Amino acid sequence: MFKDLDPILHSQLRLAIISLLIGVKEADFNFIKEKTKSTAGNLSVQIQKLKDAGYIEVTKQFKDNYPLTTCSITKQGVHAFEIYVKALQGYLHTDKN
Amino acid sequence: MEKELTPTESLAIIENMINKAKSNYSDDSTLYLLWGWVIFICSIGHFILLQTNIIKYPEYIWVLTWGAVIYQIYYILKKEKKKKVKSYTDEIVGYVWMGFGFTMFFISIIIGNQNNWITLYPIILFMYGTPTFISGVAIRFLPLKIGGIVCWGLAFIAKFTADIYVLLLLALAVLAAWIVPGYLLKAKYKNNSYEE
Numbered sequence: 001m002f003k004d005l006d007p008i009l010h011s012q013l014r015l016a017i018i019s020l021l022i023g024v025k026e027a028d029f030n031f032i033k034e035k036t037k038s039t040a041g042n043l044s045v046q047i048q049k050l051k052d053a054g055y056i057e058v059t060k061q062f063k064d065n066y067p068l069t070t071c072s073i074t075k076q077g078v079h080a081f082e083i084y085v086k087a088l089q090g091y092l093h094t095d096k097n
Numbered sequence: 098m099e100k101e102l103t104p105t106e107s108l109a110i111i112e113n114m115i116n117k118a119k120s121n122y123s124d125d126s127t128l129y130l131l132w133g134w135v136i137f138i139c140s141i142g143h144f145i146l147l148q149t150n151i152i153k154y155p156e157y158i159w160v161l162t163w164g165a166v167i168y169q170i171y172y173i174l175k176k177e178k179k180k181k182v183k184s185y186t187d188e189i190v191g192y193v194w195m196g197f198g199f200t201m202f203f204i205s206i207i208i209g210n211q212n213n214w215i216t217l218y219p220i221i222l223f224m225y226g227t228p229t230f231i232s233g234v235a236i237r238f239l240p241l242k243i244g245g246i247v248c249w250g251l252a253f254i255a256k257f258t259a260d261i262y263v264l265l266l267l268a269l270a271v272l273a274a275w276i277v278p279g280y281l282l283k284a285k286y287k288n289n290s291y292e293e
Contacts, residue, residue, distance in 0.1 A: 010102060012110060019111040023118030024184045031181035035117045063178060085111070091104040 005091075008053045009084045013038055013046045018081050021056060021073040029069040047071060055080055122236045123180065123187050126283035128169060133275030135165040140267040147261050190232050197228040218263040222270050223252035229274045240281045244274030 009015050016036040021027060033043050047069075050056045055077030059070045073081075102110075139159050146155030201224070208217060230245025232238075248270045255263045 005107075010107070012102060012106075015102070015107060015110050016114050019114030020118050023115050024121065024182050025188055027182040034181075035114065084107075088104045088107055092108070 004087045006080055006084050006087075008049065008055065009080060011046070013042060014050055015084075017043075017046060017050060017071070018055060018073065018077060021071060022078065022081055026070050026072040029071070032071065050077070053080075118182075118184070121182055121184050123176070123184075124282070124286045125190070125232075126279045126286065127172065129275040129279030129282065131165055131168060131172075133271045133279055135161055136271040137268050137276065140264045140271070144261060144264040144268075147264075186235050190235050193228045193231050193235075197224065200224065218267060219252045219255040222248055222255050222267065225270055225274055226252065229278075233278075238278065238282065238285075240278035241274070244278050247273040 009018060013036060016038075017032055020032060020035055029040075029043070029047075032038075032047075033040060036043065038046075047056065047058060051058045053076075054074060057072050057074050059072075061068050061070070139161055142158045143155055146152055146158060201221075204217070204221070226245040226248030228245075229241055229248060233241030233243075233245060251266045251270045251273075255266050258266060
């Protein structure tokens with residue numbers, strides 16, 4: 001239906017992740033899980049998809065013997081987000097006319 | 098299969114998430130209170146020691162600030178470990194205070210041993226105001242902005258204040274700039290007005 005919209009971003013959870021990361025320098029997995037109210041399994045899958053698309057950078061390390069995943073948006077991710085928002089605006093303007 | 102989003106739903110998600118990220122400032126009230134009380138005690142203590150003449154080097158009371166530096170390093174390292182998110186605002190505010198810390202350190206090394214601290218207090222008061230005001234603007238917290246402005250005002254008054262009474266102005270400055278805003282900030286986090 002909305003064929004101009006980037007399919008990677010046009011998904012509820014992936015869009016939420018990118019929108020969250022656009023406003024911060026970096027965020028860890030639990031923070032994103034808490035704010036997006038998602039399950040760990042689903043979040044992992046969507047983070048991997050965003051990473052594969054080159055939209056986010058994922059760093060895995062250990063903190064006090066616990067695995068810690070930190071995510072940050074890439075330049076490519078910011079660019080894709082801007083294009084997505086512009087496309088959305090286009091649809092909304094068409095609706096109004 | 099996930100249902101397709103409408104453009105309105107997409108915008109709502111974007112707005113909601115951006116707002117969640119925007120209100121995320123780390124709680125620095127402990128550091129405002131730590132430094133506020135340390136400087137308050139040092140300046141009042143220095144004033145009393147000068148008035149009473151009971152010890153030869155009353156300025157040694159400022160050694161207490163080294164204790165505050167050590168505690169601050171420990172506190173920041175501990176907090177960094179727990180931190181789940183790094184916002185651009187926190188980063189900028191952190192660098193502003195780091196710059197302030199270096200400047201104060203530089204001043205204490207270069208000019209401190211010339212034994213003319215009292216003449217420097219108007220400059221120090223003015224310097225207290227700048228990072229406080231910038232932090233207030235960055236985290237949108239009025240008491241810090243007011244505190245910064247109070248420091249600038251007191252810096253001008255200090256220029257015309259006789260010698261040791263400047264120490265009382267210093268105590269007043271940290272009360273207005275760090276102690277009062279520190280408690281208000283703590284209360285604000287406690288009431289969950291800011292998300293951690």
